[in-house]
Amino acid sequence: MEPISHEVLNSEGTITRKLSQEKIERLLQMNKILDSIIDSSFDGIYVADSQGYGIKVNEAYSRITGVRAKQLLGKNMHEVVSEGIVSESVTLKVLKERQSITIVQHINEKEFLVTGNPIFNSEGEISHVVTNVRDLSELNRLKVELRETKRYTNKILQEISEFKNKEGVKLLLDGIVAQSKEIIEVTAVIKKVCEVDSTVLLLGETGVGKEVFANMIHMNSNRKDKPYIKVNCGAIPAQLLESELFGYEKGAFTGADRNGKAGLFEKAEGGTIFLDEIGEIPLELQVKLLRVLQEFEVIRIGGAHPKKVDVRVISATNRNLKKMVAVGEFREDLYYRLNIVPIRIPALRERIADIAPLAYYFLNKMNEKYKLEKRFHSEVIYMMERYKWPGNIREMENLIERIAVTTEGNEINSNDFPKGVFESALDEIIHSKGQMEQGLKQKVNDLEKRLIEEKMSEFKTTRKAAKALKISQSALVKKMKKFNLS
Known part of the structure; x- marks a missing residue:
C-alpha cells in the first residue's frame, strides 16, 4: 500500500489530535499483528523488556516447557531463576553480552534448546529480548531446528522493523486501504x-465496498x-x-421440512x-421486517406465536429509497426504521486520493497470489486517476487481476488495458493539451513532479526511483529540490 499523507486541517489543535489518534491506531494495529505472529508460532516464544521483565509468553511456550505464563509475566528473570522455575536465563545473558545466545536449558527436568536475540532501538540500546524455545527430544532434527530457530527469530525481528518503519501508512479499521478525507x-x-x-x-x-464496511461494524462491535x-x-x-428470513413451522407448506x-x-x-x-x-415482506425492527420479534410462516430475537440490523442499498418511498415502492415507516444511522460510501471517482493506494494494494495482492512480479508504468496510475470507475473498487480489483495474469512481461502500461477502458481519461488529457499553449511549461512540470512522487512512493529510495524513471540519481535529486520534494 502506498504511503499516506496526513490531511491538511484548518486548526492546529485538530492537527495535533488527529496525528496523535493516527499514531495510536497504528501502534495498536502493529501490536495486534505482532501478537498474532507470536501466538501462531509452533515454537515457544518468550519476550522480555530491557530490564529482563517478562512481557509476552505464547501458548506454545507453556505447552513445550510446562511453565505457565503467570509464572513469568511481570517477573524479572533473576527472580524466575532463584525460584527454580528455570535453571538459567538466556535473557540475562543476552542483556549482559548484547548478542544472540543459544543455550541448553533445564525446565521441569527436561532439556530445551533456547535461543535469545536482542532487539536494539534507534539509540543502539537493547529494548527487548526475544527468546525461542524448542524441545531437544527430537535429537535427529537438531541441526535443522537450529537453522529454523535462527530463521524464525530473524523473521520476527524483520517484522518488528518493517512495522516500525511504516511511516505515513494509515491502517484503518480492519485494514481498509484509504487515505482520502472522504x-x-x-x-x-x-x-x-x-x-x-x-x-x-x-x-x-x-462496488464501493458496502459489505466491507458492514463487516467492519460487526467485527468491531460487542457482538463480534x-x-x-x-x-x-x-x-x-x-x-x-x-421463509429464509423468518423461517417456518412444520407443515407450513408443501415440501416444508417436517421439523420446521x-x-x-x-x-x-x-x-x-x-x-x-x-x-x-x-x-409484502417489508411489513414483517418492520415488525422485527419495532418489536424485535419474528413469527415463522405457519406460526402463531412471536419469538423474541436479539439481533443488530445493518442494511445496504445502491438505490434511492427516498424516491422509492415517494412512488410507493418502499414503505415509509420501514425506511425511517432502517435510516437511523445512514452512512454514504463515496464512489471511487469521488476519492481520487485512494486510487493509487488501492491499485498498488490489488497489484501486490495478485503478485502474491499468483507468484508474479508485475509493476505499473507511471502512466497507468495517471490514467487510473482520470478514469470514472463506474464499477468502483470491484471493477478495479477485477480489472487489475485480469491485466496481471494476461499481460506479457512484468511492466504493465496503459496499452495492456482493454480497449475503451481509458477513453474518458484520454479525452480529458486531449482537452488539457488544447490548453497547453498558455501553460505548457507548468503542465510539464506538474506531470514531472507527479511521476517523481509516484516513483518515490513506490520504490522509497532515490536510486531505485531514478532507475525506474531512466534518469541519473543526481538528476532526480536536483528535480526533487526543484519541486520541494523531501
Whole structure:
C-alpha cells in the first residue's frame, strides 16, 4: 500500500489530535499483528523488556516447557531463576553480552534448546529480548531446528522493523486501504456506531465496498463473537425470501421440512444480520421486517406465536429509497426504521486520493497470489486517476487481476488495458493539451513532479526511483529540490 499523507486541517489543535489518534491506531494495529505472529508460532516464544521483565509468553511456550505464563509475566528473570522455575536465563545473558545466545536449558527436568536475540532501538540500546524455545527430544532434527530457530527469530525481528518503519501508512479499521478525507470521515462515523447497536443503512453505488464496511461494524462491535449473517435480498427469489428470513413451522407448506426451519433472524441471535440490496425486498415482506425492527420479534410462516430475537440490523442499498418511498415502492415507516444511522460510501471517482493506494494494494495482492512480479508504468496510475470507475473498487480489483495474469512481461502500461477502458481519461488529457499553449511549461512540470512522487512512493529510495524513471540519481535529486520534494 502506498504511503499516506496526513490531511491538511484548518486548526492546529485538530492537527495535533488527529496525528496523535493516527499514531495510536497504528501502534495498536502493529501490536495486534505482532501478537498474532507470536501466538501462531509452533515454537515457544518468550519476550522480555530491557530490564529482563517478562512481557509476552505464547501458548506454545507453556505447552513445550510446562511453565505457565503467570509464572513469568511481570517477573524479572533473576527472580524466575532463584525460584527454580528455570535453571538459567538466556535473557540475562543476552542483556549482559548484547548478542544472540543459544543455550541448553533445564525446565521441569527436561532439556530445551533456547535461543535469545536482542532487539536494539534507534539509540543502539537493547529494548527487548526475544527468546525461542524448542524441545531437544527430537535429537535427529537438531541441526535443522537450529537453522529454523535462527530463521524464525530473524523473521520476527524483520517484522518488528518493517512495522516500525511504516511511516505515513494509515491502517484503518480492519485494514481498509484509504487515505482520502472522504473515507477517513466515513470510518470516524463507523467507529462510533461500532460502540452501539443502532440500525445502520449503508448507501452507495455498486462496488464501493458496502459489505466491507458492514463487516467492519460487526467485527468491531460487542457482538463480534456472535453470528454474522449476510443476506443478499436481491439474489433470493421473492417466494423463498420470507421463509429464509423468518423461517417456518412444520407443515407450513408443501415440501416444508417436517421439523420446521429457523429463519436467518433466529440464526443471527445475539449477533448481526446484514441485509444487502434492501431496496429489492418485496412490499409484502417489508411489513414483517418492520415488525422485527419495532418489536424485535419474528413469527415463522405457519406460526402463531412471536419469538423474541436479539439481533443488530445493518442494511445496504445502491438505490434511492427516498424516491422509492415517494412512488410507493418502499414503505415509509420501514425506511425511517432502517435510516437511523445512514452512512454514504463515496464512489471511487469521488476519492481520487485512494486510487493509487488501492491499485498498488490489488497489484501486490495478485503478485502474491499468483507468484508474479508485475509493476505499473507511471502512466497507468495517471490514467487510473482520470478514469470514472463506474464499477468502483470491484471493477478495479477485477480489472487489475485480469491485466496481471494476461499481460506479457512484468511492466504493465496503459496499452495492456482493454480497449475503451481509458477513453474518458484520454479525452480529458486531449482537452488539457488544447490548453497547453498558455501553460505548457507548468503542465510539464506538474506531470514531472507527479511521476517523481509516484516513483518515490513506490520504490522509497532515490536510486531505485531514478532507475525506474531512466534518469541519473543526481538528476532526480536536483528535480526533487526543484519541486520541494523531501
